[in-house]
Amino acid sequence: MIKNYIKSALRNLKQNYVFTGINIVGLSIALAASFIIILFVINEFSYNNCHNNRKTVYRVLNYYKGFDRTLTGTPYILASTLKEEFPQIEHAINIRDIKDLTIRHKGEDIQVKDVIGSSSEVFDIFTLPLINGKSTKTLLSDKNSICLSSSLANKIFSGTDAIGKEIVATINKQEHVLTVTAVFEDIPKNSTFRAECLVNDSFSITYFNKKFETINAETSWEENYWQTWVRLIPGSNPSLIDSQFAMLENKYMGENPVYHYTLQNLSDVYLGSEKVINNSIQGNWNSIEIFSAIALLIVLVAMINYIILSTAVSSGQSKEIGIRKTFGAKNNQIKCQLLTESVLLTMIVLPLAIAFMILGLPCAEELFQTNLPIIEANILYYILFYFILTVSIGIISGLYTSVGLSKLTILNVLKNQNLAGRKKSYVRSSLIIFQLVIFCFFVASALVIRAQYQYSLEKNPGFHNKNVLLIDINDSKNYTPFLNEIQANSNVIMASGAYSGLPTYSFMAMMLPHHQDREKKVEVEGMSVDFGFLQTMGISLTEGRYFSTDYGSDLANSCILNEMAVKALGIKDPIGKKIGEQTIVGIVNNFHLHSFRSDIPPLKISLTEKYLKQIAIYYSDRTGKDLIPMLEKSWEKIAPEQAFSYSTVEEIIEGMYSEEKSRFSLVSIFAFFTMLIASFGLFGLTLFIAKTRTKEIGIKKVLGCSDTIIILSFLRINILYVAIASFISIPITFYAMTEWLSEYSVRTEIHWWIFALSFLFAGIVVTTTVFIHAYRVSKLNPIESLRYE
Template sequence: MLTPTLFHSNKMIRHYLKTAFRFLRRNKLYTIINALGLSISLAVSFIILLFVINEFSYNHCHKNRKQVYRVVNYYKEFKITMAGTPYVLAKTLKDEFPQVERAFHVRNVRGFKLKLNDEFIAVRSPKACNSDVFDIFTIPIIGSLLNEDPLQELNSIVISQKLADQFFPGEDPVGKEIEGLINNTEQILIVNGVYEDIPRNSTFRADCFLNERWTLDPLNQSFGVSDMDVNWTYDFWNTWILLSRDADAAELDDQFEAFELKHISEDPHVHYSLQNLADVYLKSADIANTGMAGDIKNIRLFSTVALLILLIAAINYIILSIAVSTGRAKEIGIRKTAGASIARIQNQVLSESILLSLLVLPVALLFMWLAKPAAEKLFQTSLEVIRANMVIYVSFYLLLTVFIGLASGLYASSYLSRLKVLDVLKQKMSFGRKRRFFRSSLIVLQLVIFCSFVSGTLIIRSQYQYAISKNPGYHMHDILQIDLGRGFPSYDAFLNGIRSIPDVKMAAGAMDGLPMNGYMTYMQPHFQDKEAKVKMEGFAVDYDFLETMGMTLLEGRSFSTDYGSDLDHSMILNETAVRELGIEDPIGQKMDSLHTIIGVVKDFNLHSIHTEIPPLVIDMTDKYLNYILVYYQPGTLDELIPKLETEWLKVEPDKPFASTTIEELFIDTYSSEKNLGTILSIAALFALLIAAFGLLGLTLFVARSRTHEIGIKKVYGSSEQAIVFSFLRSNFLMVLVAELLSIPLALYFMGKWLNNFQYRADIGWWVFVIAFLIATLVVLLTVSIHAIKASRINPVDALRYE
């Protein structure tokens, strides 16, 4: 049975809702304009909120995440932090620190494939490690394991449910054989277990796990050593540990210094520290080779965009509420006369705004669903609705919807509830300078947001065009890059086959493609001050590389087969290296006891323009040539690709041919900048669209309220042009003020963004002129629709209107 208080409360709520429905239905234009603005802004916010929730949910699928840590490695000399650690570290930590319950090292098995229907198929992220991986991460085993330690034997493999369904449909794969290709050698593997597919929102993902020695032995062989399992020099593995529940990670961090002195040297070149699993995805921007990682800056940026779009929609509601308040004044006055309190009137007005926001919620969700595929391309990630996050999605969407309703209605409820009864009933309501100034300030704020978005978009697009068109110091066109992978067995035969194709001008091998993503660094003593050291980068190439890429040789010569010593004893430096090392006459000088400088090449962008051109040493190699770069005749690419594939099949029939042009690589390198510009341009479009809706409605209400005034002006001889101009002038001034306010904002925030680039385009004055012209054009066109209509009203009808 309902209590009297609860019954009264329910009755009041029903009354508020009924009155709100009547008001919204009676003011159709007001309702439609606000509904459009709210639905668009909520849809944009929902998409961004989906992205943000998914980003923050990474690694929440692992139950022990608060106890799981990755060991990261700070190189003191290079001042760089990396995720790579020695093979021996995991076992040593587990043996020496009782708080470390589990530990394992892990590395991807490069080029690993499994055989299906007589064809070897590549497997995503195959990892070699020990069985502690299943205790540290939440990776549930399906059914039983063949052995208690499923990764103990060299031929052991544990596969995901996805691989089990693919290779053993309808069967139990445990105990069965499967043929794998590891390090270009066929191996018979035994399936020791099947685990549930690792969720997408985990940074640690793999489709199968193999014995840890599958990465150890090949690296020993590659470097000509046999002790990587006990050596502290080679940092090729990631180390993960599970701490006991009562362990203090900071305390273990403090013990690493003594640990390094004990195991590495009296002056260790590295320092280890712990990074919690919860921080790996969003707090690894300064850690090299970290693998899958997000960017907290993007989350902040997109969240700000969503808030600004919502703010524009809320401002629309406030402006239009003020505009229609003259029509509601008598209603409010009568309510007050009948004894309605300020709180009751405020609740009534708030219920209208909340009801409207709830009514547009389904429309906003529909808009979001329709826009999701396009948004995924822009965000460069899947906007999958993750089942584990469902409660979070629903809670945040409802909270955001109610919040925007409350925020939109607060001012209107406060203003209308404080109207004086006597003034209302005598129709003495007046909108003085303060009210007009407040309304104008809100419109200016909307336009500031729009102009800032437009200016930011143009600056980003300008920087993007600069990045993809700036001369990098080598051929940007007619260069094809072929990915060989590591340890390509038929390099010479394939290169000779390429060179035999008539459309090929030149071809050469290199350790990496351009622009290069990775780094190969070392410290070189300064030539003048032997105590000082210069951080250098290395780049290994084959003969004809400089000529193929069109690089400019300033001094000396290039690598040549005429000089047998070039392969092991010659180096070419770039201009920056010569300058930083203090070398006066570089040709013929010794870099060390084995290497002689034979040439100086003009500086070129080894990496993207986010980084400075480093001091660079180019040397010869015949071991680490992972790419071939092909300089071809212009306009022959479509005919060239099939010919290259034919040559590829002659030497590597079981591996897919992979190639891309330098132009495509540049576009891909700066794709995030391009997408950011697109996101801001879409935000600007929505901002302008929502603001235009509000301005259109406001102009209509203002024109109606000024009908009497317009009639008097026409009686006294004012022309239609003069009346239209009076409408346009005030709006033009608001656009001008908004643009002037947006300029310092755009300069400040875009200046900070441009600091991410070492080479950048200048911010031109035209950026702000274009933003001003677009805003002016849209605002004046929107206002003129009703201004012209109002100017043509019959004076007699206008004076009768009141």
């Protein structure tokens, strides 16, 4: 029986080869696009599945009560304390990135990116399979031990056994001879724990004590610069540990501690850390929801195409069904036959869609701004989801036609009362309109996103957003001599330094008492600058004065507030008032410290000598191209061992809104795919209608009907479809884009012309698609038309 179903399905697909070809092309494009999105979604959900003990592994999060912030940083001493205080905790470790590790190899320095300082128990927390090495209990117990990833070991030792060999490494600008104690397999890409090599955690303590001039980082409860990870004994209740943290905090940090600890499971780290500060690798539920919705819409368009074309050509199958019923075929047999045809078509499409997906992956990676690797551990999931989606499309798409055709009676077939009637025409019209609604929604959304992107680039943020260079200063000793060289350059209007230029990604906050209610605390951001930085960036004063070298006390005892800080702190007549030990000497206009996604924060600006990491240079339009080579030469004289690194303020602003640019491209491309797939359906449907109206058109031409009227008869109804779809899409798009724009403190408006353009685009595409067949039919010889069939 199944064999006969397949034979009949292949015969019918071959007989209607034009419509089969249209369906194959449309479905393959839709499936390829959805397959790429499924690849992205599966990869997102698979993070940290590579760690076998993930269900019992937890990260300790640190809630800072004063700032209402959740941090990943915890004290170094917390790990050992937890292991002592909580019998449910089997293993506990500290980890911290080692930023500066260079390995000397054959006279060359290899800069290692992902270096983690930890203890031997890191192998008990995370799954790091050893290629060779001794017991994991002592791998990092010696200060001079190092564990390498497989790729790094091969790079250094060219495939030879690395165990026991020594390497010369520079860590935190000090040279050490380290012994390789283990080589572990490269950590999968879908892991939030990343490491090219592991070293003893004493290096992180030494670095911290030296940098911050402390001597007790390893015992202090105030230095929250390490991540703490624990592994619980199977069956332990993490909620019970959370409830017991308060006792530990009171014991070691006194009554009313400012920090509160909680546990976060390893499985939740990637997609459950939206509100966690300093979480380096994390996903975004919003992106998953958006991409999944786009995939669903594209698949719906493809399914609608199949239904439209299937119902259009169903009249050709009605006689066959009538004959089969005359010989005793039952409704379920007819239904199974038609469903087999539908599923078979989608299975033919499957390999073509996979090929398109592989070809489109590089473009998709650039579009999504992320890698889309085919992870070996996920291959079974890919195959399963791709197969289920493909078969589901075949079943759902064929269900409507199969149910309708299987109910045909022999009498209806003889009377020619089949699915080609008015009811069927209404269904096709509704489906076409639904496709066009999706297209208009995509087009209008893309235009709104682009408008917000352009608005963000062009809107004045309250400082110079053009003609500013930001030079990176890695070593503070180079700051003053290089600034002197810059200021001596006749092409420079002004120059000065800051910890971070504008706009900035960095965040530094403090809690200050309200001036009217001393019990109330106000969160205020901090900004560290040099003399002249505010003037260089064009930040204007509303009261008082800028920092000046004429006032010797400015460096330590003065500050400047923005208008928002004056309001938030409740300060009346602020000039001369005190904030702690500092005197307010000036008030500046509000400006956007960060991107337009966030509100302007209350801001306190202070002078600094020690933490000046960037120099801002304001220059005229005419000198920009000539200025950079001059600055590069000056830098080579002052710091020849360091690369010259700079960026323009325009580049930084564009980088801040790169997500909007990518999202515009993404929605635009999927709008194109939607219209392309829908165009295939309209093309096939117009072809079918043209065939069914061949005699009618011949008679009209004999009676004197012009070519223009015949063409308009095809176009008129389709323009009506576009108008209805555009009207329906307006409230949907307006609601969705209003919700999206609510994320911005400064945002554009949704203008009427956006919906007019979406109508115009849809009208042009539909008119062009239909016009091709309409024009050809209008030119047919009436004699040929009347001889048709």
